[in-house]
Amino acid sequence: MQSMKYMGIDFGTKKVGIALSDDAGQMGFPHGILPNNGFLIDEILSLAERKGVEAVVMGESKNFQGEENPVAKEAKAFAQLIEQRSELPVYFEPEMLTTQEARRDFEGIRVKGDPVVDSSAAALILTSYLSRTHE
Numbered sequence: 001m002q003s004m005k006y007m008g009i010d011f012g013t014k015k016v017g018i019a020l021s022d023d024a025g026q027m028g029f030p031h032g033i034l035p036n037n038g039f040l041i042d043e044i045l046s047l048a049e050r051k052g053v054e055a056v057v058m059g060e061s062k063n064f065q066g067e068e069n070p071v072a073k074e075a076k077a078f079a080q081l082i083e084q085r086s087e088l089p090v091y092f093e094p095e096m097l098t099t100q101e102a103r104r105d106f107e108g109i110r111v112k113g114d115p116v117v118d119s120s121a122a123a124l125i126l127t128s129y130l131s132r133t134h135e
Helices: 040-051 070-085 098-105 115-133
Strands: 006-010 015-021 028-035 055-060 090-094
Touching: 006 028, 006 040, 006 115, 015 040, 015 115, 028 040, 028 115, 040 070, 055 070, 055 115, 070 090, 090 115
Parallel strands: 006 055, 055 090
Antiparallel strands: 006 015, 015 028
């Protein structure tokens, strides 16, 4: 099986957490945070190009009833933009509790809006997708 480089995105209305996989495409690692502004699409596509990313995995936001929340609609529109402006396929991974999980991983830094948490949530989303699809 050929390895691929992935980018994980934890999409938020204000900030977007970014994670990148290892070169083997087996695990996601926190990369950083980008502000969700008019430059977001360009920055993501530029980063993807620089890092040799071949596919994008975005967290799929749903509430506890399994319905899309308002962020999910924006995330889907953003995913379409990525696909329209690049050759990158975008996959969705359910992200029910990744932000809380990421927050738990950093005992002692349980600060709301901590940049580490957003990129870690992206890494958890990405790792979850990769482990599920690479069995």
